[in-house]
Amino acid sequence: MRRGLIAATGVVAMLASVAACGSGSGSSGGDDKTLTVWFMDGSNPAQWTKDVTAEFEKKTGAKLKIEVQKWNGIQQKLTTALSEANPPDVIELGNTQTAAYAASEGLADLGEFKKELGGDQWLESLNKPAVHNGKQYAAPWFALNRVVVYNKKIWADAGVTETPKTREDFFKALDKIKETGKEPLYLPGQNWYVLNGLTVEKGVDLVKKDGAKWVSNLDDPKVGEAMEIYRKFQSYSQAPKDKDEKLPDQGTVFAKGNVGAFIGMGWEAAGAIKANPAIEKEIGYFTIPGETADKPAGVFLGGSNLAIAAGSKKQELAREFLKIALSDTFEGRLAKEAGVIPNKEALKGNLKGHAAAEAAAPAVPFGGTTPLIPEWAAVENEPNPIKGYMTAVLNGQSPADAAKAVEGEINKRLAQKQ
Template identity: 70%
Template sequence: MKRKLIAAIGIAGMMISVAACGGDDGDSGKNAGPDSFKGQTLRVWTMDGSAPAQWTKDVQAAFEKKTGAKLKFEIQKWDGIQEKITTALSEDNPPDVLEVGNTQTPAYAATGGLAELADLKQQIGTDWTPSVSQSSVYDGKQYAAPWYFANRVVIYNKKIWAKAGIKSTPKTRDEFYKDLEAIGKKTDADPIYLPGQNWYFFDGLTIGQGADLVKKDGDKYVSNLADPKVTQAMEIYKKYASYSTAPKDKDEATPQQAEVFAKGKTGAFIGMGWEAGTAVTANKSIEKDLGYFTIPGETADKPEGVFLGGSNLAVAQGSKKQALAKEFLKIALNDKYEGELAKLNGVIPNKASLQTNLKGNAVAEAAAPAAAAGGTTPLIPEWASVENTPNPIKSYMTAVLNGKSPADAAKQVEGDINKRLAQQN
């Protein structure tokens, strides 16, 4: 999934260096020792913006020192990447290691394109955070390793909140509602900008309710949109939207919610950390008023559920360097370099114990507490077609906000969802 990640506001982008090339002979399999790696080159695909230059330099040095092999990072663009990876995995000489979107991992695993990594999980992944690790498992088997993640937070205007007499950020959902009410009554600002189709925030609410958007019906998946837990999530979304004047039939990108917020007339919005940078780009003066907090849940001891977007690292089934690829993963994912990535990029690492690397990054510190309660969209290959435009769940959301009951709105779109789920990938 496409993600723009920044370590702090003001960082416009991250350049990634490409390591030098070497030979290209295969290793001898699972039992290959370090001496057998000499003269080889491991090809690793990472996405533009994922691996900062310092990280790639440090990992390359550690890898080459340990194995005697060369490491070649090949940077890919997000646009068209699914098709490119699908093609590469079907060829005789695929990249050895690939960064894959966490929600895309099941589809690649289902086609047989990814190598199973159960042994790697046992060696280095026993303390991976379960919520971030679940997307690397398909059909009960480990086909990838969790790498980095990001989730939504509340980005708010401190000046507006102060005018409303709010002295601290909310710790529960009801406290958040009361703060939004205060902004509406005591200031001339819109309490929150929440368009009707902020689909990933809604998905987080369903996760918080313990809801599943699909269910098994025999040997196939069908919509579970009519589930009472999904209904409750939509009711929570509707409550938040009642404090907003944003359009009910648009998502957060039309117009860009950060640019709306940048005008200084909105108390808060729910978005990714990089959107704060978008707001500052639109209006530099708002930077001093920016604040962040974790989306509060029903009780103070558990944040709201959030959608965890991010990436896994996988080994191509067709790679002739399986053992060498696993050596790379052991280095890239160890505490030192996983922690370094979290610190440099401000992303959520794959272990809760490594979140100390986020200290001093206000956005990341607000995002991190929700990671353990986070999740994803349904981790089945069939799900990708559900989100294709026009996304029927967005239509469901708009219908509810325009007055339809959640049950009637669900009936309106379930046929389309089930048709999409039945498509062969």
Template identity: 50%
Template sequence: MKRKLIAAIGVAAMLGVSACGSDSDDSGDNGSGGGDKTLTVWVMDGSAPDEWVTELNKEFESANEGVTVKIQEQQWNGIQEKITTSLSEDTPPDVIELGNTQTAGYAVTGGLADLTDMKADLGYDSWIEGMVSSTEIDGKLFAAPWYAANRAVIYDKSIFEEAGVEPPTTREEWLDGLKKIEKETDAQPLYLPGQSWYIYAGFLWDEGGDLAVQDGDQWKGSLATPEGEAAMNFYKELAAYTNAPTDIDESTPQQSTDIIPKGDVASWIGLGWEAGGAQAAIEEAGGEADFGYFPIPGKSADQPGHVFFGGSNLAVSERSQNKELAQEWLKLATSEKWMKKYAEATGGALLPNSEAAQVTPEPGSFAEAMVKAADVGRITPVTPGWANVETDPNPIKQYMTNVLNGSDPEKAGKDADTTITERINQG
């Protein structure tokens, strides 16, 4: 999960820039002499609200005399290499925040402590289902989910009102609304770049398919399937209402700050931080943003469309010199009590790991739309090799561009599946 996703709270300006007690010293010092101990926790920049982490550590230190919790903030840029190195050392950080799609890769190297015996203590059975898969591999638990966020449709209320369109609850209503906007206004009904593959993944899950499936001990790409084609066909239907190029994604150029503030876009699909970024850019230019939000519609009104869960987990280093203390800190930080406090500190803009910890988001907010899709959130295939699939050139992106430009979906899917299969099975 990238830094800007974590900054979803920019929508309501709820997090401090730095976690209280953060330290740029990355030495992993686990002892302070005199029998006292220092518990080192790595969190990503922007993940831990000041007040939340301060109060959490105060409670933990009060219950563990002689222990000091040292929070060290890290940057997403280059973090995978940094964590890989630290986990191989004798004094790694005791607790580490990991992107949810990265966790499996660290687990198979032996760098993370096995938490399977702690399932009950950690509240495993109460975790949101879509977050659980990223914490396990081969039936063993190696992390606890911390938070997640997902995309929703962001729309210009004035344009929708001009066209007489209400927020849709089904795909059919969605397409009908876009058609009406095209007819009744001068606005671009939907900004949808051709390579927004996280959005395509949601449509694929709606159809019952997946980006890759396990085949014995191996994995194989699964875009050249009826489900993959159906998902891409729906993407094409939406793309009929956009002027966006077919060979870029939502970040090149960044849709929230480079496209939307220029105006004449009725709707787009994005994250909470993007909604906040667009609003800030519009207001900085002297304009006024009046956004509404709704979940990505599903095939029926009974359930919204599936969404990709971007988020983070918390794990304990296998070589931690304070493993039992680290496990206790993890247990406290991800407990219902402190997850609820976390949700409150982030204004509901990030999803905590259980429904019981969620707070009621403000009516009409992005968070409200995001929460409605929480039950159908999923992540990419949980296997260490998945990271290889996402490296440039991403075969899923190329597949989408090819189909949107007229290629046969089955042939384009087979080409992509060949690359996915090769990459995902690499050691």
């Protein structure tokens, strides 16, 4: 599981308690009347879980056994579980993980049942990571993405009375804040998920096919254009050019009251409030602006999919569970209870009252992810070469030269046997 997705799913843990109906380990075993579901820590709110369980058991007559898993070490644990004779029947997967498990034939093909699951209404940007080689191996469950978290007092003191609707408006607002002596924007130089969103906006991927293999596409001019936008944003920040978004924690920095804004997950504001409760009344959120007012900036869509293990002996029961969990009733309630982006446009009204989620939602149709190939996971392992590329550009190197310096390492990682 990649760190950006861990951050995405972590919001639910902050907003709602988790109901655990199992030990967090083990498998479905041989009980034909019990369906085992693995959720990740922080993903299934308590009341939602209770009600889904009751509905499933009432409808099917079977029992539901929920086991909550920790993110740390989950990839190896899932790999092992899916290869066993009695795997968990239904599993939650990080959206960028799904391709790897589909490629290993660990997931059941849901294509025949997509319509029954409501798939004809799923948001395309959320469903894309659930598809591998043209086949539907999972169902999109929820997503989260970055927004601008800002200090309303600092903006008002700078004479900025409206939240910006275009990127140029955003830069002008940051210029005004700079004149007041405050730090306009806190943006560490290696916040590469923000860069990934900008490459999505440019319509360019970070990899390309070279014959039968995947290779780096970091030298594409459009990637360079995205990096130049990032460089301008970062020029308003005093944050280190060689650190990522968690070093130090953005919320902690923001809590000091000297920063106009940061680009991050809405839940990071909770960290600021914990560090400085007085700042809560000053916090606002808005969608990251794009080039024009009618289209927000591209964003990285972190989130989760639900899948059925190919080796599950309870395929029919598993599909019944998905039909219930993904129904408009429970998908809408998940959004309302946890403030996560639902998988259908028609359900976004359930986000009312979740200010960060309301700000995030407009960008979802224009969002995307890292490359959806099994080989990609190795690229993000630390030290992530893309972070080195970003720091080099921020220190004055051209995007083309910086890309050339790391492409060998990226290609080496892409060639690793999965």
